[in-house]
Amino acid sequence: MALFLDVMLGKLTTYLRMCGYDAAYALDRGIEDDDAILEMTREEGRTLVTRDEELAARTDDSILVESLDVTDQLRELRGRGLDLSLSEPARCSDCNGTLVREAGRQPDHAPDEKTVWRCRDCGKRFWKGSHWASVERTLEEIRR
Numbered sequence: 001m002a003l004f005l006d007v008m009l010g011k012l013t014t015y016l017r018m019c020g021y022d023a024a025y026a027l028d029r030g031i032e033d034d035d036a037i038l039e040m041t042r043e044e045g046r047t048l049v050t051r052d053e054e055l056a057a058r059t060d061d062s063i064l065v066e067s068l069d070v071t072d073q074l075r076e077l078r079g080r081g082l083d084l085s086l087s088e089p090a091r092c093s094d095c096n097g098t099l100v101r102e103a104g105r106q107p108d109h110a111p112d113e114k115t116v117w118r119c120r121d122c123g124k125r126f127w128k129g130s131h132w133a134s135v136e137r138t139l140e141e142i143r144r
């Protein structure tokens with residue numbers, strides 16, 4: 001499922017990318033105009049996720065998010081049937097690029113991590129560190 005997240009949903013975008021979703025974000029794309037957003041989601045076959053009621057009403061398969069808090073937003077998406085869980089890192093949380101595994105590479109500031117993933121697009125490296133663990137805790141919390 002490919003998603004497009006409207007402005008003000010940057011935090012939610014990061015979570016969704018960590019869960020492996022192809023999640024484009026309005027501010028990354030420099031798109032804020034309603035018509036441009038609708039055209040882009042149609043062209044790329046993305047489901048719009050927005051807090052804007054009017055904009056949501058203009059597409060059939062959009063997801064309207066009402067909460068301000070990201071944990072509550074995740075609960076709403078789970079209620080809409082999205083699978084929110086972590087397995088292997090697959091998407092860059094910064095730019096939405098796809099990640100490739102770099103076996104044997106260890107970042108200097110995380111020497112205990114065995115496996116590192118690198119973004120094909122921006123080159124940033126990821127591993128399952130403390131941030132990963134905190135996201136995992138949040139996702140467990142919304143299942144309760």
Ligand SMILES: [Zn+2]
Pocket residue numbers: 092093094095096097119120121122123124
């Ligand atoms: Zn990237």
